[in-house]
Amino acid sequence: MEDSAELESILPYLPLVIGSSRRLLWPSKVVEALEAMSRGPDHSRVNCGEVLSIAISDMRASLSLADPLALSAPLGYALFFDELMSGADSRKWFAEDIPKLANLLLRLPSLLEVHYQNSRAYGYGLRILGPQQPGMVLLSQELIGALLACSLFCLFPISNRGLKHLPTINFDQLFASLYDSYSESQENKVRCIICYFQRICLQMPTGSVLFELKLLSLEYHPWQSFLSYPYADFWTKSTIPLCPFQVHSSGLIEDHAIEALEVDFANKYLGGGALHRGCVQ
Known part of the structure; x- marks a missing residue:
């Protein structure tokens, strides 16, 4: 695989390594674990949430990931897959879906190599974009599924x-929150995420998703056709008084008079607390 600035920027945040042949690889111990899981629970013994969490910990050790999982994550995996999920669904998950996800993870190195080969001409490769740096990333849905499977197995450094x-990327906090402070909404959020994996295991989508980061410049130039973006502390340091206004904490914007504004206080990170206890973004 040819050297790529895009790959170099993202490589420290991927669970893969570059081998002597300059190819992306899983460490051999991880390959062994994934191959065992791909053959089904009779071979891997991964047949419940408790054993799945042990397998996850073993793979993380093979990746030399020093950061520990959230303390209650193993209990959360066991709670969801062994108690909250029905017996029939749980058996199907471990007999059919986990092997397919393991196979998908085994293909992650080749999926990434194809991705960078295809994106080389257009600059749409997976990468880290810095501040004030617009760009686009084009990912196949299969590659997205493989990356999300890494999150499910908590394999990202x-x-x-x-x-x-x-922001957060591994799912350990998600499952830990389910155990530490159970709520129906948290359970349903996990069910929604697991449903995604079940659907791609049933039939992998073949499309692509384009992510684009657009930019409002910090500096204003007369020849630009757009406004400049204020600095982060613009509002906190502003001494300009606000005009008179009324605040309504309930109701819909459509029900109010003209010149009404609806305010959504979003998290500073994309996705907010969705992989913790948040259920909004």
Whole structure:
């Protein structure tokens, strides 16, 4: 595989390594574990949430991931797959879906190599975009599924994510929250995510998804046709008084008079707390 600035930017945040032949690889111990799971629970013994969490911990150890999982994550996996999920659905999940997800993960290195080969001419490769850096990333739905499977198995390294202000990506906090502070909404959120994996295991979609980061420049230039974006502390340091206004904490914007504005206080990270206890974004 040819060197790529795009790949180099994202490689520290992927669970893969580059081998001597300059190809993306899983460590051999991870390959063994995934191959065992791909053959089904009779071969891997991964037949319940409790054993799945042990398998996840073993693969993380093979990846030398130093950051521990959320303390209650193993209990959350066991709670969902062994108690909240019906017996029939749980047996199907471990007999059919887990083997297919393991196979998908085994293909992740080749999926990424094809991705970078196809995106080389257009600059749409998976990468880290810095501040004030617009760009587009084009991912196949199969590659997206493989990356999300890494999240389910908590295989992404997270020690350096804070340096780039990257949000949560592994699902350990999601399952830990289910155990630590159970709620029906949290259970249904996990069910929704697991349903996604069940659907792609049933039939892998063949489309692509384009992600685009657009930019409002920090600096204003007369020749630009768009407004500049204020600095982060613009509002906190502003001394301009607000005009008179009324606040309505309930109702719909359509029911109010003209010149009404609806305010949504979003999380500063895309997705907000969706992989913790949040259920809004």
